[in-house]
Amino acid sequence: MTARFRVTVPASTANLGPGFDTFGMALALYDLVEVEVTDAGLAVEVVDAGAGSVDEVPTDETHLVVKALRRTCEHLGVRPDGLRLRCHNRIPHARGLGSSAAAVVSGVAAGYALAGAEPDSAALQLAAEFEGHADNAAASLFGGFVLAWCTGGAFRAERLVPHPSIRPVLAVPRERSATAVTRGLLPAKVPHADAAFTAGRAALAVHAMTSRPELLLEATEDRLHQDYRASAYPASAALVGELRQHGVAAAISGAGPSVLALTTGGVLPAEVAADGFEVVGIPVDLGGVRVE
Incomplete structure (x- = not known):
């Protein structure tokens, strides 16, 4: 199990006008989560957006990064004894810039890192299930311009490269x-x-x-x-x-x-x-x- 690492996840914008719950695009504005495996327990520190406000960003098992990380670890069969997270929240909250999806994606990516595995097709499914649609999550996972959809409960996405002049x-x-x-x-x-x-x-x-x-x-x-x-x-x-x-x-x-x-x-x-x-x-x- 990887003992210490850092996850960097981009913000995202969704819809882009007509692509409701379908279009997403990753933006070069990043949250950073430092993860360390410890002997026991959970410690979460929040920096920048949401710092000092327990009502806004919890520092326990209800933290969105922690919830996504736990869900991914369960999926991958990984059980860390303890975790210490330091979350640098640079994506503004509740502004339509995918802060929730970024938190979920960082947790999913952290779970895969703990398992020593690369994210696979299940990573998008794990991330998208938290919000019920995959546009923001797919953008933060893959970067670029994404087209997201759901078939029979299975979330999928295709990544495209936006024109360089945009x-x-x-x-x-x-x-x-x-x-x-x-x-x-x-x-x-x-x-x-x-x-x-x-x-x-x-x-x-x-x-x-x-x-x-x-x-x-x-x-x-x-x-x-x-x-x-x-x-x-x-x-x-x-x-x-x-x-x-x-x-x-x-x-x-x-x-x-x-x-x-x-x-x-x-x-x-x-x-x-x-x-x-x-x-x-x-x-x-x-x-x-x-x-x-």
Whole structure:
């Protein structure tokens, strides 16, 4: 059993407009988890995001990294006597940047490392089961641009390489959002015309993301989820609208409230005011989770 190692896991953005619960992309913003096998017991230290707030990030068996690690160890038949974890949380929580999925993926990767094994097809299944969809988890596992789906309870994903000219820019507000809340705003049914429109845009988005980035503005149009959830993040919805009016392929990142802009220049138009947002260019991560 590996006694000491470090897991680095990228943030992710999901949906990218029309690809609800299907599209994900890894971002070069990383959580870091240091893992050490000890004689007995569990010790968890949280640094950066969530530090000093037991209500926000627990330091016991309910910690998401620990839960995913335990589940993976059970799957692999590994039983460490004790563990010490030091979690450097650099991915902002509850901002639509895949912080929960990153925690789960780091736990899964740590479990495989403890077993001295490389992640296999079961790793995605173990990670995706925590959230019920694989878009963020697959992005953090594999890096790049991912297409995720589920067949008969089995989660699968394909990794694609985004066009090298795409330079994501994030606008991250102070406000937070909860996936459970935003999902509650979605209707049970949508008009057939809207479903067909969004399906067409999702198909176009795969082509635009990988080969024709000049089509991204049209390819990121959505009628399936963003308008229904706009009341949960009005400032973010307004910023998406303004960016799109200026020709920028913008969308809500995951469950929000962060805004993703798929640019080729790495900056937002000067005439677009992003007051209340931290605007930062973050490259695509192409490698996914790694253990050292």
